[in-house]
Amino acid sequence: MSYKITVEGTESFEIAKECVRSVKFTTDIPLDSNARTKDVGSTLTITGRILTAVDGDPFDSTRKLALWSTVPAEKADCYRKVTVEHVAAGVMERKYYFPNAFVIDYKEDFGDEEGTGTFTLVLKQKKDKLNKITVEGGYPAM
Numbered sequence: 001m002s003y004k005i006t007v008e009g010t011e012s013f014e015i016a017k018e019c020v021r022s023v024k025f026t027t028d029i030p031l032d033s034n035a036r037t038k039d040v041g042s043t044l045t046i047t048g049r050i051l052t053a054v055d056g057d058p059f060d061s062t063r064k065l066a067l068w069s070t071v072p073a074e075k076a077d078c079y080r081k082v083t084v085e086h087v088a089a090g091v092m093e094r095k096y097y098f099p100n101a102f103v104i105d106y107k108e109d110f111g112d113e114e115g116t117g118t119f120t121l122v123l124k125q126k127k128d129k130l131n132k133i134t135v136e137g138g139y140p141a142m
Helices: 061-069 127-132
Strands: 002-008 013-015 020-028 041-050 080-088 091-110 117-125 134-136
Touching: 002 020, 002 061, 013 061, 020 080, 020 091, 041 080, 041 091, 041 127, 061 091, 061 117, 091 127, 117 127
Parallel strands: none
Antiparallel strands: 002 013, 002 080, 020 041, 041 117, 080 091, 091 117, 091 134
16 A cells, blocks of 8 residues: 655655555534535645655655745645545555645654654645546556
8 A cells, every 4th residue: 555645736746655654535524514615615634654765865755845844825836636546456546636735734753763754744725716626536546
């Protein structure tokens, strides 16, 4: 099982497959709703490990996540295209596409036992663009 996560914007990058541990997709509906509501949202929560660059490789995708989380709302680059692909046994189990994703929460935690850190990234799709989200899956991975 592996995850391929691509972030496209002013600066495009991939989160290294070795870093990603879990992805959670949720549809957010107010808990006090008694019927289907128009106040719906979609969230992606991505967790993983922060791995240090090896062999002089300057590529640190989790650092780029941290930098994206600090882009202010006034800048258009706070919205980016995010594609999450989950492949298991050669089958594309799920492919999520959020064309107008923005960071609502980003955390990094470091401990002194393992020597690596962990991150949690929470993304939402811009509410007026919810119809642009795609969810695919169940076909052979390429």
